[in-house]
Amino acid sequence: xxxxxxxxxxxxxxxxxxxxxxxxxxxxxxxxxxxxxxxxxxxxxxxxxxxxxxxxxxxxxxxxxxxxxxxxxxxxxxxxxxxxxxxxxxxxxxxxxxxxxxxxxxxxxxxxxxxxxxxxxxxxxxxxxxxxxxxxxxxxxxxxxxxxxxxxxxxxxxxxxxxxxxxxxxxxxxxxxxxxxxxxxxxxxxxxxxxxxxxxxxxxxxxxxxxxxxxxxxxxxxxxxxxxxxxxxxxxxxxxxxxxxxxxxxxxxxxxxxxxxxxxxxxxxxxxxxxxxxxxxxxxxxxxxxxxxxxxxxxxxxxxxxxxxxxxxxxxxxxxxxxxxxxxxxxxxxxxxxxxxxxxxxxxxxxxxxxxxxxxxxxxxxxxxxxxxxxxxxxxxxxxxxxxxxxxxxxxxxxxxxxxxxxxxxxxxxxxxxxxxxxxxxxxxxxxxxxxxxxxxxxxxxxxxxxxxxxxxxxxxxxxxxxxxxxxxxxxxxxxxxxxxxxxxxxxxxxxxxxxxxxxxxxxxxxxxxxxxxxxxxxxxxxxxxxxxxxxxxxxxxxxxxxxxxxxxxxxxxxxxxxxxxxxxxxxxxxxxxxxxxxxxxxxxxxxxxxxxxxxxxxxxxxxxxxxxxxxxxxxxxxxxxxxxxxxxxxxxxxxxxxxxxxxxxxxxxxxxxxxxxxxxxxxxxxxxxxxxxxxxxxxxxxxxxxxxxxxxxxxxxxxxxxxxxxxxxxxxxxxxxxxxxxxxxxxxxxxxxxxxxxxxxxxxxxxxxxxxxxxxxxxxxxxxxxxxxxxxxxxxxxxxxxxxxxxxxxxxxxxxxxxxxxxxxxxxxxxxxxxxxxxxxxxxxxxxxxxxxxx
Numbered sequence: 001x002x003x004x005x006x007x008x009x010x011x012x013x014x015x016x017x018x019x020x021x022x023x024x025x026x027x028x029x030x031x032x033x034x035x036x037x038x039x040x041x042x043x044x045x046x047x048x049x050x051x052x053x054x055x056x057x058x059x060x061x062x063x064x065x066x067x068x069x070x071x072x073x074x075x076x077x078x079x080x081x082x083x084x085x086x087x088x089x090x091x092x093x094x095x096x097x098x099x100x101x102x103x104x105x106x107x108x109x110x111x112x113x114x115x116x117x118x119x120x121x122x123x124x125x126x127x128x129x130x131x132x133x134x135x136x137x138x139x140x141x142x143x144x145x146x147x148x149x150x151x152x153x154x155x156x157x158x159x160x161x162x163x164x165x166x167x168x169x170x171x172x173x174x175x176x177x178x179x180x181x182x183x184x185x186x187x188x189x190x191x192x193x194x195x196x197x198x199x200x201x202x203x204x205x206x207x208x209x210x211x212x213x214x215x216x217x218x219x220x221x222x223x224x225x226x227x228x229x230x231x232x233x234x235x236x237x238x239x240x241x242x243x244x245x246x247x248x249x250x251x252x253x254x255x256x257x258x259x260x261x262x263x264x265x266x267x268x269x270x271x272x273x274x275x276x277x278x279x280x281x282x283x284x285x286x287x288x289x290x291x292x293x294x295x296x297x298x299x300x301x302x303x304x305x306x307x308x309x310x311x312x313x314x315x316x317x318x319x320x321x322x323x324x325x326x327x328x329x330x331x332x333x334x335x336x337x338x339x340x341x342x343x344x345x346x347x348x349x350x351x352x353x354x355x356x357x358x359x360x361x362x363x364x365x366x367x368x369x370x371x372x373x374x375x376x377x378x379x380x381x382x383x384x385x386x387x388x389x390x391x392x393x394x395x396x397x398x399x400x401x402x403x404x405x406x407x408x409x410x411x412x413x414x415x416x417x418x419x420x421x422x423x424x425x426x427x428x429x430x431x432x433x434x435x436x437x438x439x440x441x442x443x444x445x446x447x448x449x450x451x452x453x454x455x456x457x458x459x460x461x462x463x464x465x466x467x468x469x470x471x472x473x474x475x476x477x478x479x480x481x482x483x484x485x486x487x488x489x490x491x492x493x494x495x496x497x498x499x500x501x502x503x504x505x506x507x508x509x510x511x512x513x514x515x516x517x518x519x520x521x522x523x524x525x526x527x528x529x530x531x532x533x534x535x536x537x538x539x540x541x542x543x544x545x546x547x548x549x550x551x552x553x554x555x556x557x558x559x560x561x562x563x564x565x566x567x568x569x570x571x572x573x574x575x576x577x578x579x580x581x582x583x584x585x586x587x588x589x590x591x592x593x594x595x596x597x598x599x600x601x602x603x604x605x606x607x608x609x610x611x612x613x614x615x616x617x618x619x620x621x622x623x624x625x626x627x628x629x630x631x632x633x634x635x636x637x638x639x640x641x642x643x644x645x646x647x648x649x650x651x652x653x654x655x656x657x658x659x660x661x662x663x664x665x666x667x668x669x670x671x672x673x674x675x676x677x678x679x680x681x682x683x684x685x686x687x688x689x690x691x692x693x694x695x696x697x698x699x700x701x702x703x704x705x706x707x708x709x710x711x712x713x714x715x716x717x718x719x720x721x722x723x724x725x726x727x728x729x730x731x732x733x734x735x736x737x738x739x740x741x742x743x744x745x746x747x748x749x750x751x752x753x754x755x756x757x758x759x760x761x762x763x764x765x766x767x768x769x770x771x772x773x774x775x776x777x778x779x780x781x782x783x784x785x786x787x788x789x790x791x792x793x794x795x796x797x798x799x800x801x802x803x804x805x806x807x808x809x810x811x812x813x814x815x816x817x818x819x820x821x822x823x824x825x826x827x828x829x830x831x832x833x834x835x836x837x838x839x840x
Contacts, residue, residue: 035071036063046083049095053081064106064114071114074141075100082132094134102142109149133165136174149292156183161200172207176200198223212236216246225271226260227251232285241290248299250281255308257281258301269401277306277320287332294333299326315400320346320370334379341374348392382423388439389416394446404451411446415439417466419495437495439466446478455481455524462487469493473512482520488512489555497550509579510553519572521564525662545662547605552579562590567630569597581605585615593630595622595647610665613656624648624677637787638718638738639685646680646707653823654713666716666740672823673711680704686790688725691732691748691781694792702727709734712818716740721814735811736783743786747795749807750779767794769803780807 040059048054057077064071080095106114141158161178183196199222206215212235219230232246250257255275283299302323309316322344329336348370372388395410403409421435446460462476471494477486489512497508525543559572574588581604588599601615619627627648628634628641650673657668681703682688692699702725709723716739723734730753736746753776767780780795780803797806 035065037061048078049080051083052094053083055079055081060101064104070104072103073101074098092132094132095136096133097137097139098141099139100141102144105143105145107147107149133167136163136165136176137161138178153186154184156180156198170208170210172209174205174207176203176205196223220251224260226257241288241293244285244287244289244295246285248283248285250279253279253281255279258303272311274309274311275303275306276309278304279306280304283326294328296332297326297328300324301326310400313399315396317400318347318349335381337379338375338377340376344370344372344374346370348390348397383421384419384423386417386419390414394448407449407451409446409448411448411460412442412444413446414442414444417441435468437466437468440464441466443476464491464494466494473510481523483518483524484516485519486515507550507552510555512555514555514557514559516557516559518561519559519563521562543662544660545605545611545658546660547578547581547583547611549581553577566632568592574599593619593622593626595627596620597622609660611658611660611662613654613658615654617650617652617654619648619650619652622648622650624680639687643683643685644677644680645683646677646704648675648677650675655823669713669716670823671711671713672818673709673713675707675709675711677707678705680707682707682725686787687744687746687783688732688734690783690790690792691750691779692729694781694783694794695750695752695779697729697752699729702729704728710818712821714821719814719817720746721818722811735807735814737814743784744790745784746782747807747810748779748781748783750781752777752779767796767803778803 038061039057042058043054043056045054045056048056055078058075060072060074060077061070062072062074076099078097078099079093080097082092082094085092104114138158138161140160143156143158145154146152157180159179159181161176161180163174163176163178166173166175178200180198180200183198184194201220201222203219203221204217205219206217207213208215214234214236216230216232216234221228221230227250228248229251230246230248232244234246235243237243255270255273257279258281259270280303281299281301283297285295285297287293287295289295300323302321304321306320307316307318308320322341324339324341326339327337328334329338369391370389372386372390374387375385377383377385391412391414393410394413398406398409417437417439419435419437419439421437425435441464443460443462447456447458448460449456456479458479460478462478463474464476465472465474469492471491473487473489473491475486475488478484487510489510492509492511494508522543525545554577555575557572557574557576560570562569562572569590569592572588572590575586577584577586583603583605585599585601585603588597590597596619598618598620599615601613601617604612604614624644624646625641628639628644633640652671652673654669654671657665659665681701683701685702688702689699704725704727706726707724710721711723712719712721718738720734720736720738725732725734730750732751733749734746736744738744738746753774769778769780770776771778781792782795783790783792785791795803795806797803
């Protein structure tokens with residue numbers, strides 16, 4: 001402000017010297033301020049504020065000292081001069097307007113500032129200029145203060161401030177109103193205010209030029225719709241630390257006074273709540289203020305026996321009381337700072353009151369079901385102490401104070417907690433003994449629906465007992481949609497998980513047993529997916545899978561029925577271990593498709609956009625068509641559930657890649673499959689019908705006593721080292737491959753007994769070996785094409801090559817491929833994404 005005032009005292013203008021005005025302004029500014037000044041265009045006119053004269057300077061830049069970093073960069077300064085004085089040869093400035101730009105107040109690591117180069121008293125001693133300001137106006141001016149030695153940063157934007165001015169030889173008085181926006185107050189990386197807005201109203205400041213004291217008498221401010229009054233003084237001293245003495249007190253105090261320094265999300269939610277009773281908020285700031293020292297700060301706040309009514313409803317929170325104190329401690333530092341809340345009590349048995357102003361506040365101690373205290377010491381290495389005893393009727397509480405996470409809730413919740421220790425130790429399991437935590441938590445008949453999830457949580461009950469970092473979970477049970485659960489076990493890191501999010505070591509870990517009658521995975525995943533972020537939302541018939549990084553468990557599971565339609569299983573038992581978004585399964589056993597299924601595998605969800613599964617599945621005596629239908633034909637078109645009947649035994653080793661919607665990425669599927677099907681039939685299965693059709697033997701459904709096939713899947717190709725079918729028509733063998741884009745390319749060997757009685761004609765030079773003694777004809781047929789356009793032909797071999805020898809050679813080729821790339825014996829890897837699928 002003093003620098004801008006000096007601009008007014010450095011003016012001298014006569015209409016005949018228009019070309020010299022800019023040079024004269026710069027000259028006088030340099031003389032008064034003792035620093036480098038640069039100006040842009042300078043205008044002097046009689047029309048802007050007629051009959052007064054107006055001097056406008058556009059783009060003024062001022063260098064700071066001793067730093068050479070820029071102190072001021074002003075878009076426009078406008079001064080109004082008294083016309084009568086001008087005619088008399090004197091230049092009296094009575095109005096100043098500043099619009100746009102920035103002021104940068106900086107203190108270096110040695111405690112030297114960049115703004116102490118100007119002297120207001122020296123500026124007004126210029127005999128050619130009379131500074132008689134009556135008003136000052138500031139608009140859209142950014143102000144920044146930075147002191148790296150003290151790790152302090154303050155910045156704000158002067159949106160619009162107007163002030164009346166009174167000046168005499170000793171005092172410089174301001175009486176102003178206005179608004180500050182984008183207010184930030186940061187000390188040692190702690191944001192006390194962030195992008196806030198402050199209104200100044202009826203504020204008076206007086207500057208005593210003789211002793212450098214700024215008297216505040218009083219300063220009226222409104223922050224977050226809460227009114228405060230600040231009184232006191234600030235002494236500006238040269239060669240010594242500044243001194244400050246301020247008293248701060250709330251005006252017309254209500255609930256907003258107590259929440260003004262809470263997070264904006266909480267404060268804004270409480271703005272419309274009504275209160276009745278006594279509320280206190282006052283504080284002081286006293287002591288030296290310099291690069292090496294910070295004044296002592298102390299705030300006392302609290303309330304006594306108040307009632308709080310929620311907006312638009314009649315629910316009232318009765319007899320609420322507490323006392324609190326904040327101080328930066330004996331050394332006035334973050335290290336000695338503390339925040340205390342004592343004697344917290346109240347009635348959480350909410351009552352309906354129509355007229356809070358005329359209602360009486362109940363005075364029965366029996367009504368209190370909230371008691372507690374809180375203390376936080378050392379803001380650099382926080383130490384916390386919490387005592388809490390509370391019981392909540394969730395329906396009344398969420399009606400009184402709606403929780404964003406809940407759409408609706410009812411039931412009872414109770415907690416009794418004692419917690420004391422370093423906050424950082426809460427996230428260190430090895431130092432859990434340094435944190436003392438005891439107490440219990442209870443749910444009774446809790447029902448709720450989440451805002452972003454249509455699933456209904458019903459009949460939630462459970463008892464949790466705290467013992468330092470271990471929580472014992474007893475009879476935690478309930479229903480989620482059509483599914484139910486009951487969990488008993490030990491839970492580690494519950495408090496850090498709930499209250500210190502986004503810390504790697506604050507993951508909650510559960511070890512115990514899970515029992516359920518029914519688990520509908522499809523419903524759970526589909527409805528949970530409806531609450532995912534917009535870019536992940538898909539059709540309600542599908543789902544998005546999200547595996548949290550801050551949850552870990554080791555569970556022994558026993559579930560009567562598991563569904564993920566069309567998949568259904570019963571008698572499900574397993575051991576599941578989740579850690580760091582990697583799920584390891586062992587001893588999975590279930591009854592499915594009329595038989596049994598066993599699984600061992602690793603599900604890796606560490607990547608954001610896709611997941612992998614590495615594992616082994618074994619099926620024993622399952623119905624082939626039912627199994628394939630349950631697994632959606634295993635995401636392939638080679639053979640469908642409608643094409644096969646019989647009892648299947650299979651051993652499958654596989655590696656799969658899914659996108660976040662659990663859709664299989666076919667190019668990355670790898671599998672080794674050993675399948676045997678007994679007493680079944682191939683129904684309208686074109687790949688088997690076609691070779692019979694080629695030799696004029698019509699086959700509809702091919703019944704068999706046993707079908708054995710070994711398959712390998714790589715690069716969207718199914719390799720068939722050998723497939724044998726023991727049918728009543730003829731045993732047959734198949735070798736070859738099936739590719740998604742090119743279709744089938746396989747060879748069939750059909751030994752046909754009594755071929756003469758079947759009246760099957762053998763063409764000359766065809767690929768048929770005839771054993772007339774055994775009355776046996778062995779046909780070698782090659783089939784190519786897609787499922788809808790298969791084409792058969794006799795297998796062609798070089799003249800010197802025996803048909804059977806050629807068959808054995810090609811079979812050995814496929815067997816060698818299988819042996820070289822087989823998954824058998826391969827250790828299951830956690831990082832399958834990098835080590836298996838994307839090596840090239």
